[in-house]
Amino acid sequence: MTSSPTQTLATAARAVAASKIYGSGDTEVRALDAIDVDFEQGRFTAIMGPSGSGKSTLMHCMAGLDTVTSGQVIIGDTDLTTLSEKDLTLLRRDSVGFVFQAYNLVPTLTAIENITLPMDLAGEKGDEVWVDEVVGATGLSDRVKHRPNELSGGQQQRVAVARALAGKPQIIFADEPTGNVDSNTAAEILGFMRSAVDQMGQTIVMVTHDPVAASYADRVVFLVDGKIVDELADPTPQGIRDHMTRLGA
């Protein structure tokens, strides 16, 4: 693991024949079925699929929150399947950013403290110029001393995205980041994520079931029954809806 992404690599993360199997025999469930997928650097990818398709499982396994049963998961040049629980934790801290659906923030910490939390946990100062830039991009510079319960839902999610960006991770995973907010707020959050990719060169993978949200991505990957069944580049909401219908989801 290195602290800065290697520019020559075209992919930030990839899965090779990754399977996740729960139970065995009759009760066996293949949440991921030998998936091969690449997530290119500097791109915004959306993962879509019906409930139970394995999209969240894929994200969790890619992010080092869960482990695959077989196959490989690689972030940068690190094979996650070889790491101990402790090393996985450190990888999450140093190389991965997260945005969850809700309650992304530690309620006792201020916005800025939440943003620098992974660095603080690592005991590192971080890149202060970069952090300032990220905070500036959230448009919340005057509210960073506030605690989460003093921020709106959209502001909280922007702080969460800022936290994911602040450590300059190799890749950011977002799990339904707009699942809990109204459409205006969703636009505000997605716009911020989009600009993080375009202007800051970040890599984002987002799980969503909302075609509008997915349309902010450069590429949409469709999952059904633990397999990647389709892909769509430069998607529009309507194009995504059509695809979904075709997939019979």
Add this chain to the structure above:
Amino acid sequence: MLRLALKSLLAHKIRFALTAGTIVLGVTFVVAAFVTADSLRATFDEVGADINTGLDFTVRGALPFGEIANTPPIPDSLAGDIRAVEGVEAAEGGLFVDGVVPVDGSGEAASTVGPPLAGANWLEDESLSQLFLITGEWPQGASQFAIDVETFANYNYELGREYQVVTPTGPRAFTLTGTMQFGFPENAGAGVVFTVFDTATAQQVLGFEGLFNEIAVRAAPGADLDEVRDRIEAALPDTAEVITAEEAAEEFGDFFEFFIGPLQTILLTFAFVVLFVSTFIISNTFNIVLGQRVRELSLLRALGATPRQVRRSVLIESLVIGVTASAAGIGLGMLGALGLGALFDAFGASLPDGPMPLRPRTVVWAFAVGVGFTVIASLVPAVKASRVSPVAGLQESTGDDGGHLRLWRPIAGAALAVIGLVLTGRGLFADFDSVTAQLLSLGIGAAVVFVAVAVLSPLIAGPVVSTLARPLPRILRTPGRLARDNAARSPRRTAATAVALTIGLALVAMVLVVGQSLKDTFSDSLSSAVRADYIISTQTISGVPKTLAEDLRAAGAGTVVGLDEDLVQIFSPVAPDRIEQTEITVTDLAAIGEVANLGVTEGSLSAIDPASGLLVNGDRAEEWGLSVGDPVELVLVSGETLTVTVGAVFAETQPPFWDDWLIDQSLYEQAVAADAFEQWVAVKGAGAEPESTRALLEEVLSAYPQANLEDRQQFQENAESNLNTVLALVNVFLLFALVVALVGIVNTLTLSVFERTHEIGLLRAVGMTRRQLRRVIRWEAATIALYGALVGVALGLAFGVALSVAIPDEIIDRVSVPGVQMAGLVLVAVIFGLLAAVFPSYRAGRMNVLEAIAAD
């Protein structure tokens, strides 16, 4: 609702066990206290019944006041008078004198911890006696003795050989003729060492010439006992009385209430402290749990449950916990009684082994306090739960109670504080008819103060905890920061958790302050008040034989002054309404000034007439309005009255060394028939060098192996170490309250961790290691503990200072704070906190990150 309550309990077994556990501990303590006391009662009742089988009446000295142990002897001629009474078949006089010490072949003196070393006589009529010959023969004449089988077995004795026995009339040699035992079974004597002589020899060597302690009487078969009793009574002088064997047995059993009762009360007091602390823990646990179950409760309400039903389901839950805990506590209490026995043993205060009766009263109490305290603890949470609105579950709840402290809190808290302080102050400084009423006022006052602290504490807990934990973020970085914030984020919860520790530590700190003040007062006044170079004492309650002092004088040891105590009632025409029953010191008034600095403020020691002089402590003199020349009457337990005159007033009292009232031994000896012992012997060496006296003293004392020779330094150290032992024992009992407090912290943290599942998942997801997470929880616990400890020590300090001030100056005349020990307490509390975090932090570390994040 019952089924719902039960299911809710079963679903959270660990929480149930922890909550119930605190009550189990309290109930265990209650049961152990009762069983221990009842065991002692049963033992002494049995002994009492044993002593009195085979006889119908006991004749003994009439006792105008005081305990049966003070009963004055009666003339032995009464035995003949009673035998002559119609309907009396047999009557024989008996002696039982404490302080007779047989010395075995290797020079070792028999000793006991508590039970008497008894000198006694055997009776011709075997059925009147409870002394049974086991081997050899009963002693005959002035040079033979027998000892009990246990002493015979425990020490180095052989029949037919000659041994030294230190009798009240001095050390003498006797030939051992037999072994005996007291009653059946063998241990009926409950550890008493017996040295037995024939009646004439016993009277002579025990210092009871012409006297008996009591006369055992058996009526002729078929005689009307009431009539016989009346006839005996008619034959007796006013100074003697007759009681039936049943009365005597009952009296004997009851007599030991003088220490069994207080022992039981003291143990129960500790039990109540534990239960009191548990109440806070349980209340807090219920509060947190119900807070977490808002969603479930509001669903119940939405489905049509009335507030009353919700309230009832909470109360049923607490009832089940109370009943279960009480039942478990009864079982453990029996073990606890054994444990108490072992504890007392370890502290050198053995209690006799006996049956362990579980009386119905004990069971009733166990359930009453177990269920009672649990239900009381759940009242407030139950009412709160019933107020949950049907839509509450739809709103977001973080379990925090941040800014929701209402106005009633400071008002109620202040009111309670005032009530508590008034009660405590009244207990400390007002005059009370009985010590019980005073202690009750103190205890209730202290309890109310603690409740006030619990009510007020949330108001300051947030900022104080933040301040206390200020160094944490700097030392432990982010985990320290989170620990600090978590401890401060829910002031009500932190305060409620800490209050248990506060109470425990307040009591410990109070005991330490009072103990230290007592020690300092004692050692200071001892060094200024005692002039003697050496002090001789013994473990035996009676003291050392007076012959010891005589032997020392004969050997030229310098000034040798004996001090003894006796119970009297004091009257004076100067204060006609006053009467005081107290111990007075009997000593050599002409010489007391050489071994003690009494600080005479009025009159002078040299001018006192030993035959009629009385020394009075200044405080007493002031109370009574006495001054030099005033007449005072002292009524002895024999009923005899000594008329004395105040000869001097003095300032220094040094209990137990000497009391507030002193008279000369020559006066006392005239009035008291049998008095062969002295409590203390003080020696001021003739030479300038105390060391030169020591060899001489040791030589004389070699004939009195039970005597302890101590110089002033040793005497002081010994007294202090005895006090330390008592303090340590008290603190061991208070430790149980601290254990409950520990459980309280475990409970709160476990529940907080559960409540913060999502947050913990988030922290782990963004890269917090398990180690860092454990650190967060550990230091949160330590911070809560530190807060509780500091409040507790401050409170204990205040209580200790107040108590030290309130206790009369002759016992405590200053306030000393053992700073190091206080700091140690706080440190121990923090360690307790760290320990309490072990389980919750382990659980938090084991949480599955994904499931944790999914939790809400």
